[in-house]
Amino acid sequence: MSTQIPLGEVTAALASSLSVTALEPLTQGGQKYVFKGKLESAEAAVKVVLLPDGPDSVYVLERAQREVEVLATIDSPRVVRVLSEVVEIDFGSGVQAVAWVEEWLDGSDVSKNLAQPWDYARCARLVVNIGEALSAFHELEVVHRDLSPANVRELSDGSFSLMDPGLARHLAKTALTGLFQPGTPGHRSPEHVPGGDIQPVSDIFALGILAFLALTGAHPIDPSGAEDDYYRRLREYDSPRIETLRPDIPASLRDVINRCLQRQPARRFLDGQELIEELQGHKQDFGPYFIDA
Incomplete structure (x- = not known):
């Protein structure tokens, strides 16, 4: 996840904020991380985006909110479904992130x-x-x-x-x-x-x-x-x-x-x-x- 944040702390925060369990880290791209987990009994993808320091954090937060808002509005089996709202997470030590849950897509x-x-x-x-x-x-x-x-x-x-x-x-x-x-x-x-x-x-x-x-x-x-x-x-x-x-x-x-x-x-x-x-x-x-x- 990040050298600043122990993995156990991340999964605990996600479990508390999004009610997801059985989290496994999958991929990292820039400041974005993807976990596989379960929401209730269904497999799900959990996305986490670290917020940078300074004014850029506002843009990153708005982009995450836009992504979830768009997915929540669109009802199509050809578009991934979002399963939660965006939540903000404070890991301490000045590190903050946003996270949300999407349906799990195989392949x-x-x-x-x-x-x-x-x-x-x-x-x-x-x-x-x-x-x-x-x-x-x-x-x-x-x-x-x-x-x-x-x-x-x-x-x-x-x-x-x-x-x-x-x-x-x-x-x-x-x-x-x-x-x-x-x-x-x-x-x-x-x-x-x-x-x-x-x-x-x-x-x-x-x-x-x-x-x-x-x-x-x-x-x-x-x-x-x-x-x-x-x-x-x-x-x-x-x-x-x-x-x-x-x-x-x-x-x-x-x-x-x-x-x-x-x-x-x-x-x-x-x-x-x-x-x-x-x-x-x-x-x-x-x-x-x-x-x-």
């Missing part, structure tokens, strides 16, 4: 499953399932803004779930624009360029990146090098057509990915619902991967 993050190019069926399932998740977000006027492999879970049954909307933007409640636009390098849309305006159509571009990466092992827009050069490429370069690298995929999937990756937002699917309607029009190719299949 692994997509970031761990990209060593080999995917086949058509696996990618089609990804596009449908995450399209369904985005439709649930966009119906509530929420943009995920960080649709990267680490935030998508491939479950043991082969389906996919969307996680970690800590950078989400609620269009009806915020006017968050300006120079800084969050997201993961390589998984940003042209609207992520500083000064851009991220909208549901930006999540569609990011889903196109995921599908392109899964099928080819490469990003459609190279994120390497200086950040300014990456942003220039996002603004000025068109993504290569997927068939130049994967001529074997069906035309329906080819056309969907190419449209998701249009540099001009108006040429993409405008939101998750429009994408889903297109996919439902090709039931032979995509039908088996919908929730009600």
Whole structure:
């Protein structure tokens, strides 16, 4: 957990604050830690975020609260469910954290499953399932803004779930624009360029990146090098057509990915619902991967 906080103290605090038991540490990323545990008799994931000293602690707290608020609002089997409110924990010695409980998702993050190019069926399932998740977000006027492999879970049954909307933007409640636009390098849309305006159509571009990466092992827009050069490429370069690298995929999937990756937002699917309607029009190719299949 942290050299400043004995593990026993952490698990005791989580058990007291969130009523979770059988805690096992799983992963650490930056100031965020994930435990596996039980809430009553059900397996659960417990997330803990250490609050930094100084004014940045306010931002970290707000991000955690935003993540839980968004998850509590969205009701979709393609989006991880939150099982508690955010609680603040004081470990003493000036170390504070926030924590909450989510449903346990088996399987692994997509970031761990990209060593080999995917086949058509696996990618089609990804596009449908995450399209369904985005439709649930966009119906509530929420943009995920960080649709990267680490935030998508491939479950043991082969389906996919969307996680970690800590950078989400609620269009009806915020006017968050300006120079800084969050997201993961390589998984940003042209609207992520500083000064851009991220909208549901930006999540569609990011889903196109995921599908392109899964099928080819490469990003459609190279994120390497200086950040300014990456942003220039996002603004000025068109993504290569997927068939130049994967001529074997069906035309329906080819056309969907190419449209998701249009540099001009108006040429993409405008939101998750429009994408889903297109996919439902090709039931032979995509039908088996919908929730009600």
